[in-house]
Amino acid sequence: MSGLRFPVDRLPDEALLAGLATGDPELAAVFVRRFQHRVFGVAMAVTGDEQLAEDVAQSTFERAWRHAQIYDSRRGSVATWLTTIAHNLAVDAVRARRTEPMAPEDLDAVIGVVTETPEQWALADETSSQLRAAVARLPREQARALVMAGIYGMTAQQIADAEEIPLGTAKTRIRAAMAKLRTTLASPKRGDHVQ
Numbered sequence: 792m793s794g795l796r797f798p799v800d801r802l803p804d805e806a807l808l809a810g811l812a813t814g815d816p817e818l819a820a821v822f823v824r825r826f827q828h829r830v831f832g833v834a835m836a837v838t839g840d841e842q843l844a845e846d847v848a849q850s851t852f853e854r855a856w857r858h859a860q861i862y863d864s865r866r867g868s869v870a871t872w873l874t875t876i877a878h879n880l881a882v883d884a885v886r887a888r889r890t891e892p893m894a895p896e897d898l899d900a901v902i903g904v905v906t907e908t909p910e911q912w913a914l915a916d917e918t919s920s921q922l923r924a925a926v927a928r929l930p931r932e933q934a935r936a937l938v939m940a941g942i943y944g945m946t947a948q949q950i951a952d953a954e955e956i957p958l959g960t961a962k963t964r965i966r967a968a969m970a971k972l973r974t975t976l977a978s979p980k981r982g983d984h985v986q
Contacts, residue, residue: 804869812859837881
């Protein structure tokens with residue numbers, strides 16, 4: 792009777808994921824084979840780089856293995872969960888590889904330059920002018936964190952490392968800057984015609 796087993800390649804996705812979580816090598820292999828093309832395809836679509844996509848795919852399966860026990864079928868299928876992981880990791884990988892057009896230590900000079908010449912008004916619409924002015928009015932450390940995150944696509948951890956500050960401080964600076972920008976940019980719209 793031991794020779795009669797249900798073929799593992801016909802198991803539902805959730806069962807394979809549970810097998811992956813337990814460390815069963817046969818179920819893990821079937822799980823990877825079932826989703827490898829989909830995961831690699833997502834990674835390749837985002838990164839456009841075959842080697843990077845392979846690295847992302849491997850990281851996706853490692854993360855799925857580590858977090859398999861927290862998968863919740865009410866929030867989506869295993870395939871959706873796995874491709875979301877792949878997409879997020881691919882985006883992070885692309886951000887990490889992005890070359891910085893300017894060194895973060897040069898940001899102070901850029902943030903400080905907010906002049907209103909006729910040429911700039913012709914090239915930039917009113918919203919971008921308001922945004923530049925609002926960023927220039929932020930405390931320097933908040934403006935730096937905001938520019939690093941928004942323009943350079945740096946994570947809070949990367950900002951913390953670059954600024955040599957705790958991660959929590961970097962997150963606080965980004966949140967505070969965003970809150971101040973929202974308030975500043977929303978205020979004029981309420982009283983557009985009031986001087």
